[in-house]
Amino acid sequence: MTSLLVFSDLDGTLLDHHTYSFEPALVALQSLKTLSIPCVINTSKTFHELISLRKELNHQDPFIVENGSAVYIPKQLSLVIDETLEECGDYWLKAFGPKRDKLIELTNDQKGHYTFTRFSDMTYQDLMSVTGLDEANAKMAMQREFTEPMLWTDSNLALSKLREHMAQFDIQIQKGGRFSHLMGKHCDKANAMLWLTEVYASQNDEKLITMALGDGENDIGMLSKADIPVVIRSPVHAPPEVPNRSDAWLTDAYGPEGWAQAIDLVLSKQGIM
Known part of the structure; x- marks a missing residue:
């Protein structure tokens, strides 16, 4: 059995670069929820920004803040983690750098x-x-x-x-x-993604496939380490190059519309689910 784990940037990716709207991605987001596929937000945004946004998105999964500086894991998920984490209200906190x-x-x-x-x-x-x-x-x-x-x-x-x-x-x-x-120096979207992937992989014996979606230079590391790297087309800058990954996807549509197309395509492919 194979399971999927999704990591997504926000600005210019799940959120429209100009309007910050995520409306075009709502149906695809719901598809992930229906299939119990975690969608981990991996963003430069802060914990405080994400609290209100996660409510709007009805987001229940872990999230990575400030460009991979820290991972917040909702306690309600009951993930088994083999290291001591900082307690932060309703979350466990794993920090990768200085204050x-x-x-x-x-x-x-x-x-x-x-x-x-x-x-x-x-x-x-x-x-x-x-x-x-x-x-x-x-x-x-x-x-x-x-x-x-x-x-x-x-x-x-x-x-x-x-x-x-x-x-x-x-x-x-x-x-x-x-x-x-x-x-x-250890704060990085890729490092945080790999750490959290290990946490999920340790929960059961299923093969785990990672998918990462991003549009900026600070997403390159995350994209390069994912099994399925997806570059979201931007209306304001050229797509970032993902070194040594000729298999990286580039969406036709911009922002959340391109995000939804990529999610739908993965879910429709045989062998993923």
Whole structure:
């Protein structure tokens, strides 16, 4: 027997890049629920942002926040996990990197060398202007725990230099759709996906097939490690290349419409279910 485990980015993937709507994906999401296929959200968004969004999506599965910095597992799932996790209300928490305060501290002395604006330098009104988020969602987006996004306005060469500088502190910079994200070197969507895949694989003897869907540069690692990598077409940037994966799918449609098409195609293929 084969079972499927889905990992999905949000912005530009399950959520429309411009409107943040997930309506075109609702039927496909329901299909996954009906078949008891977990759909793990794997996003740059924060825990606080996901609490309200998960209610809208009726999402009951684990979720990965802040570009792979931490995994939250609902206690109600009763997954057997062979390590000690942090207790966080209704969730078990597995963190992969340092707290946000350390990231802010390490970049304070870099402000004179490069031009960038961190979330900690912005007001929620600034963030609303940059992203189009409403006030409530902008405030939630700023409640970060493990990462510090930057609006990078310097050159790519300058970003490479800052990357080199931060590496000595075990800090990396991942480039997302709108922001560059400071985080611990072990914080990565792929690492978090692989850790959670092991958790699911240990629950029974079924063969587990992983499917990952994403549209940005920060999704490449996750896509490259999945059994079925799906690149969601974006209206604002070229599809990211997934190294050494000539089998990666590229959707015809954009955002949640392309997401739904990919899910439907996998579910219709023989041997998956």
